Amino acid sequence: MIWTNDPSRLMMVAGMSVGYALVCLAPYLRTRRKRQAAARAKAEAAASPGWIVTYASQTGNADELAQQTAATLKLAGIPARLCELSELEAQDLQEAERILFLVSTYGEGDAPDAAAGFAGRLMTTSLPLPKLHYAVLALGDSAYAQFCGFGRALDQWLQAQGAQSLFPRVEVNRSSEQAIGQWRQQLSHLAGTSDAPDWSAPAFDAWRLSERVQLNAGSAGAPVYHLELEPLNGALPAWQSGDLVQVAAPADPSRAREYSIASIPADGRVHLLVRLHTHDDGSHGVASGWLTQQASLGETVQLRLRQHRRFRLEGNVERPLILIGNGSGIAGLRGHLKARVLAGQGRNWLLFGERNAAYDYHYRAELDGWQRDGMLEKLDMVFSRDQTERRYVQDRLAEQAEAVREWIAEGAAIYICGSLEGMAAGVDAALEAALGRDGLDALAVAGRYRRDVY
Ligand SMILES: Cc1cc2nc3c(=O)[nH]c(=O)nc-3n(C[C@H](O)[C@H](O)[C@H](O)COP(=O)(O)O)c2cc1C
Known part of the structure; x- marks a missing residue:
């Protein structure tokens, strides 16, 4: 302790003490301010669950x-929760002030697979939503009888629950740029921003058609071709098994056609399986006719890759896989099998249907090889016309209900690729018989029942 009577020294000591106290207090005050601000933000968020x-x-x-919509809101300073429809509970709908729904239609006017649970669980009930303001962007294709069926049903249900629409439902026919522009405009208006980011789709790139082989000469079905393409300039872009390509045919560049990719980047090329489509008047499909008949080897194809997140392996990479399909659906399933072989995972079961083993056993040598090497644990090929009565992949699946239950109990995921008519509904019914509707819906919600059917 220092004793002094000198007033100037006393002043100095007092000054130093106050300074020291302030130095000690500053971090405390800073932390308290931060804590108060965080508590305020939390209270505000609770009071206004936002968008x-x-x-x-x-x-x-x-x-x-939806991602672009959320990004536009963020740019305007509006934080929004981005989630799948299946993640929403009744409470979310009741508490949120604004919800923007972006939904497509699948099957015959149905919800996409992952949203089947939401449709069954909530849209069949009565749920007062007087606080909710909402908007619907409905995606669809007017070639289907139930155009935007799910988006319309969702909109009607929301209205019936007393929710108020922010602006009339926007319907997007075949990814129409005009309708998407309309949604973007409404959104900018709502968010009070004029600098919404550019939403235009990525440009097509020039690829070379390097290989084309017919796989099913002599078949009772339409010709099927295996195609291989390489980028004309630059490196091979990345993609994952399950992804798609869009091809712009010279005769109709405004309407790109989609094909499942049948290869993985390790193959060095994009492989496609294209079935030649012939109309009733004998003319060929615009894209399939051009790709399989008119374009010559080496010709340039305008193509772009498209992520198909719902059909990727994603969280299922470690699980056993049940792969089911028919016809050109082998393309998407082959991509997955190739990815599994590369990863050294052999717990794969392929159930596949075509017409005759003699002509339509696509990629037989490859499948045989994978089976020999322990990469394809179980293989069920079903040829509908190789016996007197017609037999399909769903019939084989129904006989294998016990094995399906075992694989699912072991954590398996199911991937379906092929035709909507005939196959998808039959396979869905066989799976429902084996696992129950609730069981199948739960798998869909968990991303363990994925379909690419067309
Ligand atoms: C197998 C299949 C069935 C479809 N069924 C319908 C339908 O019934 N009504 C409709 O408006 N659009 C239908 N569509 C079109 C899709 O809704 C449209 O392609 C949409 O852009 C897909 O959006 P998504 O990629 O978000 O699922 C169907 C598409 C496919 C491949």
Whole structure:
């Protein structure tokens, strides 16, 4: 302790003490201010649960637009929760003030697979939503009888619950740029911003058609071709098994056609399986005719890759896989099998249907090889016309209900690729018989029942 009577020294000591106290106090005050600000923000968030951007998507269009919608809001300083429709509970709908729904339609006017649970669980009930303001972007294709069926049903249900629409439902026919522009404009208006980011789709790139082989000469079905393509300039872009390509045919560049990719980047090329489509009047499909008949080897193809998140392996990479399909659906399943072989995972079961083993056993040598090497644990090929009565992949699946239950109990995921008519509904019914509707819906919600059917 220092004793002094000198007033100037006393002043100095007092000054130093106050300074020291301030130095000690500053971090405390800073922390307290931060804590108070955080508590205020939390209270504000609780008082105003804000905006939700939610999507139901099968092949990724609605998903992509939902991400762009959320990004536009963020740019305008509006934080929004972005989630799949299946993640929303009754309470979310009741508490949120604004929800933007971006939903596609699948099957015959149905919800996309992952949203089937939401439709069954909530849209069949009565749920007062007087606080909710919402908007719907409905994606669809007017070639289907139930155009935007799910988006319309969702909109009607929300209205019936007393929710108020922010602006009339926007319907997008075949990814129409004009309708998407309309949604973007409404959104900018709502968010009070004029500098919404550019939403235009990525440009097509020039690829070379390097290989084309018919796989099913002599078949009772339409010709099927295996195609291989390489980028004309630059490196091979990245993609994952399950992804798609869009091809712009010279005769109709405004309407790109989608094909599942049948290879993985390790193959060094994009492989496609294209079935030649012939109309009743004998003319060929615009894209399939051009790719398989008119374009010569070496010709340039305008192509772009498209992520197909709902059909990727994603969280299922470690699980056993049940792969089911028919016809050109082998393309998407082959991509997955190739990815599994590369990863050294052999717990794969392929159930596949075609017409005749003699002509339509696509990629037989490859499948045989994988089976020999322990990469394909179980293989069920079903040829509908190789016996007197017609037999399909769903019939084989129904006989294998016990094995399906075992694989699912072991954590398996199911991937379906092929035709909507005939196959998808039959397979869905066989799976329902084996696992129950609730069981199948739960798998869909968990991302363990994924379909790419067309
Ligand atoms: C197998 C299949 C069935 C479809 N069924 C319908 C339908 O019934 N009504 C409709 O408007 N659109 C239908 N569509 C079109 C999709 O809704 C449209 O392609 C949409 O852009 C897909 O968006 P998504 O990628 O977010 O799932 C169907 C598409 C496919 C492939």
